[in-house]
Amino acid sequence: MSRISEEQVKHAAHLARLAITEEEAHMFTEQLDKIITFAEQLNELDTENVEPTSHVLDIRNVLRADEAVMGLPRDEVLKNTPENQDGQIKVPAIIE
Amino acid sequence: MSLFDHKVSELQALLHKKEINVSDLVDASFKRISEVDGKVQAFLTLDEEQARLKAVALDEKLGKEEGSLFGMPIGIKDNIVTKNLRTTCASKILENFDPIYNATVMDKLHKADTITIGKLNMDEFAMGSSNENSGFQKTFNPWNLETVPGGSSGASATSVAAGEVPFSLGSDTGGSIRQPASFCGVVGMKPTYGLVSRYGLVAFASSLDQIGPITNTVEDNAALLGAIAGHDRMDSTSANVSIPDYASALTGDVKGMKIAVPKEYLGEGVSPEAKQSVLDALKVLENLGAEWEEVSLPHSKYALATYYLLSSSEASANLSRFDGVRYGYRTPDAENLIDMYKKTRAEGFGDEVKRRIMLGTFALSSGYYDAYYKKAQKVRTLIKKDFDDVLAKYDVIVGPTTPTPAFKIGENTSDPMTMYANDILTIPMNLAGVPAISVPCGFAAGLPLGLQIIGKHFDESSVYRAAHAFEQATDFHKQKPQL
Numbered sequence: 097m098s099r100i101s102e103e104q105v106k107h108a109a110h111l112a113r114l115a116i117t118e119e120e121a122h123m124f125t126e127q128l129d130k131i132i133t134f135a136e137q138l139n140e141l142d143t144e145n146v147e148p149t150s151h152v153l154d155i156r157n158v159l160r161a162d163e164a165v166m167g168l169p170r171d172e173v174l175k176n177t178p179e180n181q182d183g184q185i186k187v188p189a190i191i192e
Numbered sequence: 193m194s195l196f197d198h199k200v201s202e203l204q205a206l207l208h209k210k211e212i213n214v215s216d217l218v219d220a221s222f223k224r225i226s227e228v229d230g231k232v233q234a235f236l237t238l239d240e241e242q243a244r245l246k247a248v249a250l251d252e253k254l255g256k257e258e259g260s261l262f263g264m265p266i267g268i269k270d271n272i273v274t275k276n277l278r279t280t281c282a283s284k285i286l287e288n289f290d291p292i293y294n295a296t297v298m299d300k301l302h303k304a305d306t307i308t309i310g311k312l313n314m315d316e317f318a319m320g321s322s323n324e325n326s327g328f329q330k331t332f333n334p335w336n337l338e339t340v341p342g343g344s345s346g347a348s349a350t351s352v353a354a355g356e357v358p359f360s361l362g363s364d365t366g367g368s369i370r371q372p373a374s375f376c377g378v379v380g381m382k383p384t385y386g387l388v389s390r391y392g393l394v395a396f397a398s399s400l401d402q403i404g405p406i407t408n409t410v411e412d413n414a415a416l417l418g419a420i421a422g423h424d425r426m427d428s429t430s431a432n433v434s435i436p437d438y439a440s441a442l443t444g445d446v447k448g449m450k451i452a453v454p455k456e457y458l459g460e461g462v463s464p465e466a467k468q469s470v471l472d473a474l475k476v477l478e479n480l481g482a483e484w485e486e487v488s489l490p491h492s493k494y495a496l497a498t499y500y501l502l503s504s505s506e507a508s509a510n511l512s513r514f515d516g517v518r519y520g521y522r523t524p525d526a527e528n529l530i531d532m533y534k535k536t537r538a539e540g541f542g543d544e545v546k547r548r549i550m551l552g553t554f555a556l557s558s559g560y561y562d563a564y565y566k567k568a569q570k571v572r573t574l575i576k577k578d579f580d581d582v583l584a585k586y587d588v589i590v591g592p593t594t595p596t597p598a599f600k601i602g603e604n605t606s607d608p609m610t611m612y613a614n615d616i617l618t619i620p621m622n623l624a625g626v627p628a629i630s631v632p633c634g635f636a637a638g639l640p641l642g643l644q645i646i647g648k649h650f651d652e653s654s655v656y657r658a659a660h661a662f663e664q665a666t667d668f669h670k671q672k673p674q675l
Binding site: 104107109111112113115124131132135137139141150151153155172177185189 | 527541549
């Protein structure tokens, strides 16, 4: 039985903002199915009473004083933008 | 003998005796690159003009407040941002990206007075283990141009092995420093998670990524790590620990050192040559007064599945920033914003990157989060505990870095058992966050093999102690590829 359908792959691609062709959807479904099937070996382990690890070291929230400091210079920030106008980053229409 | 066959300390002695100057070192680097880079294809971008200017400035500075790596040319993996020097992650989506700030490690290298020669090829966004996944070019192993240099820091290892630079920086998420160091016959260290700031390292999997040094010798490696390690307020996951003088561990003395050898690291899939080279290395360490015993890291076999789920999930979030808005590639024909995002990313990313983004998006999506992502996080706890238990009783863990020497280009290992062994040997250390080094320990069919030495969190000193003692008792590191 396959673990992931072509519809689910298309949905994941949409969530990830990736345009994929029908051919790619087919290819990625096969490949992801193999990886997910392999990953299901983790179910051999009883982890009922195991805490998840998101980070290996003890870390604490890091806070700093709420003081205004200079950000990056606007000219520099705009240097790498694909499109800009009047000191702003320009994107295609958001609202019709 | 080439200049870069000398250790950093020897090159600095030559500078102080005025037998050479810093400009000679930079000349040697660019000369070697012009001779051999056409064959190995390690560099994506060269910074010759700035490097020569800096060499002149450093020659003026000789004898006055010199940094710890004064005058040393260095190559930088192309996922570490360098101000005003193109940084691509070997991806089309960042083909023309010109960073406006430096990674913390670059600022530290600047203080240490190194000279950046250029940026090194890699698998796109550090996803891969052969450099075949670069969006721009393949890099070739200097020991045999028909084989891969490993990855994802393949070109970082190649540039050192080919004598183009005395050392380089790489990054390691699941073996990306150690595996190429092993394949190219050089020394590669993945430090403890949190020891080196990740600020300015383009993130792949934030809970696993670490920057580390690739060098010709253990001594050089310790010197370079000492220069880049340390707490950084720009990286809230960087550890606030004091950095020891790693050089003081390089005594050659391993008397009484307790070494654990996991049976899982010498099992099925590991080639007879790799296994024999590790057993021979253990004999060397035993003769120097160390003791070793077989142990078990029982959850090793689950490391690969755990790694795939966690690293892909983190990558899917990290790589969402490449959207064609603030920097990088943008598709020329978009109807609206969502369409622009989708086409930009489809045209900018390679297949391996897309595959991992989709796997991660799926593993994190509603209804699957507990079954895949959270389950993997729980298994990560078990894998880490394996290491904690063994390292409570032993100083270091030793095994092979890779199950075989470098594989042929295009072959990418058809035997699934070898692939499996390949991954279990380097991935668990990232999941556990422990430091691990690869040092040359033999050859098979003319290709180098690596010995992996793993230590406790923040105990890089013991790792270096064992690695240095082994290196000094053998001459594998003195052998160089003929190009």
